[in-house]
Amino acid sequence: xxxxxxxxxxxxxxxxxxxxxxxxxxxxxxxxxxxxxxxxxxxxxxxxxxxxxxxxxxxxxxxxxxxxxxxxxxxxxxxxxxxxxxxxxxxxxxxxxxxxxxxxxxxxxxxxxxxxxxxxxxxxxxxxxxxxxxxxxxxxxxxxxxxxxxxxxxxxxxxxxxxxxxxxxxxxxxxxxxxxxxxxxxxxxxxxxxxxxxxxxxxxxxxxxxxxxxxxxxxxxxxxxxxxxxxxxxxxxxxxxxxxxxxxxxxxxxxxxx
Numbered sequence: 001x002x003x004x005x006x007x008x009x010x011x012x013x014x015x016x017x018x019x020x021x022x023x024x025x026x027x028x029x030x031x032x033x034x035x036x037x038x039x040x041x042x043x044x045x046x047x048x049x050x051x052x053x054x055x056x057x058x059x060x061x062x063x064x065x066x067x068x069x070x071x072x073x074x075x076x077x078x079x080x081x082x083x084x085x086x087x088x089x090x091x092x093x094x095x096x097x098x099x100x101x102x103x104x105x106x107x108x109x110x111x112x113x114x115x116x117x118x119x120x121x122x123x124x125x126x127x128x129x130x131x132x133x134x135x136x137x138x139x140x141x142x143x144x145x146x147x148x149x150x151x152x153x154x155x156x157x158x159x160x161x162x163x164x165x166x167x168x169x170x171x172x173x174x175x176x177x178x179x180x181x182x183x184x185x186x187x188x189x190x191x192x193x194x195x196x197x198x199x200x201x202x203x204x205x206x207x208x209x210x211x212x213x214x215x216x217x218x219x220x221x222x223x224x225x226x227x228x229x230x231x232x233x234x235x236x237x238x239x240x241x242x243x244x245x246x247x248x249x250x251x252x253x254x255x256x257x258x
Contacts, residue, residue: 002029002030003066004027004028004029004030004063005028005029005030005064005065005170005171005203006027006028006051006062006063006064006171006203006205007027007028007061007062007063007064008024008025008026008027008051008060008061008062009025009060009061009062010023010024010025010059010060010061011023011024011025011047011050011057011059011060011061011062012024012057012058012059012060013043013046013047013050013055013056013057013058014058015046019226020043020046020226021043021046021047021050021224021226021227022226022227023060023227024043024047024060024224024227024228025228026222026228026231028171028203028205028220029203030170030201030203031201031203032203032204032219032220033194033197033203033204033206033217033218033219033220034204034205034206034218034219034220034221034222035206035207035208035214035218035220035221035222036048036205036206036207036208036221036222036224037207037208037209037211037214037221037222037223037224037238037246038223038224038225038229038246038247039225039246039247039248039251042224042225042226042246043224043225043226044175044207044224045084045175045176045207047224048173048175048205048207049175050062051064051069051173051205052069052079052081052173053069053070064079064171065078065170065171077105077167077169078168078169078170078171079169079170079171079173080103080163080164080169080171080172080173080202081164081172081173081174081175082157082160082161082164082172082173082174082175082177083175084175084176084177084179084207090148090149090150091149092148092149093147094147094148095144095145095146095147095148096135096140096143096144096145096146096147096148096151096159097131097135097144097145099148099159099163100131100134100135100159100162100163100166101127101131101166102163103134103162103163103164103165103166103167104127104130104131104166104167105167130166130167131162131166132144133166134162134163134165134166135162137162137165137196138158138159138161138162138165138192138196139158139192140155140158140159140162143155143159153181153185154181154182154185154188154189157177157178157181157185157189158189158192161189161192161193161196165196165200168200169200169202170201170202170203171202171203171204171205172197172202172203172204172205173204173205173206174193174204174205174206174207175206175207176207176208176209177189177193177206177208178190178208178210186210186213187213190213190217193217194217206218211238211243214234214238215234215235215238218234219233219234220232220233220234220237221233221234221237221238222237223237223238223242223243223245223246224246225246225247229242229245229246230242230245230246
C-alpha cells in the first residue's frame with residue numbers, strides 16, 4: 001500500500017493569542033497535485049509555513065517522506081518551496097544563473113575529506129550542467145546573466161521554478177505562486193508546472209485563490225477556514241455547498257486574483 005508523502009495530524013497554530021489554524025489533519029499522496037483554497041485570513045499560508053517547520057506549532061504532528069519534519073536531515077533537499085513573495089534587495093548583484101545554482105546541493109558537501117576535495121571539479125561540472133538544463137526547461141536560459149532585480153514577476157516565478165528543478169525533488173510546495181502575475185502568465189506557469197510534474201514525478205501542494213484554475217489543473221482540493229472544511233476531488237470539494245461553507249455568503253467563483 002502506498003504511503004502518504006505528507007501527513008498532518010491535529011495541527012494547531014497560534015499567532016500570539018490569535019488562533020490561526022485549528023486541528024488540521026490531511027494526507028498528500030505521491031504524484032498528486034493538491035490545492036489549498038479558502039478566504040483571506042483562513043490560515044493557508046500559516047498552514048504551509050507550519051508544514052515546512054518555519055513557524056512553531058502549538059500541537060500536532062507533521063511527517064514528510066515518513067519522517068517527522070524536524071528530523072528530515074538529508075531528505076530535506078527533496079523538498080522544494082516557492083514563497084508567495086520573494087523579498088530581496090533588488091540592487092543585490094546576483095544573476096539568474098547564480099540564484100538557480102544556489103538550489104543545487106552536492107551529495108558530498110558535508111564530507112570534508114580527500115574524496116570530497118578530489119570531486120570538486122566533477123561537482124562543479126555537474127552543477128553547471130544541472131543549472132543550464134533547469135534554465136532551458138523553464139525557458140529562462142536567455143536570462144541567465146540578467147540580475148534578478150530586473151526580472152518581471154512572471155520571469156522571476158519561472159526562475160524560482162528552475163531553482164526547484166536544478167535538483168531532484170519529490171515534494172514541491174507553492175504558496176500563492178501566481179501572486180503578482182497576470183492571467184496569461186499564470187496560465188503559462190500552470191502549463192509548465194503540469195509538464196514538469198509529469199516529467200519529474202513531483203507531488204505538488206499549492207495555495208491558490210484561483211478556483212477555476214484549481215478545478216482545471218489540480219486533482220485534489222483542501223478547503224480551509226481555520227480548520228479543514230472538506231477535502232476531495234475538485235468536482236466534490238468545489239461544489240456550491242462546500243464553497244459556501246468555506247467562504248461564507250456572497251462568495252462567487254472568480255478568475256485570477258492579484
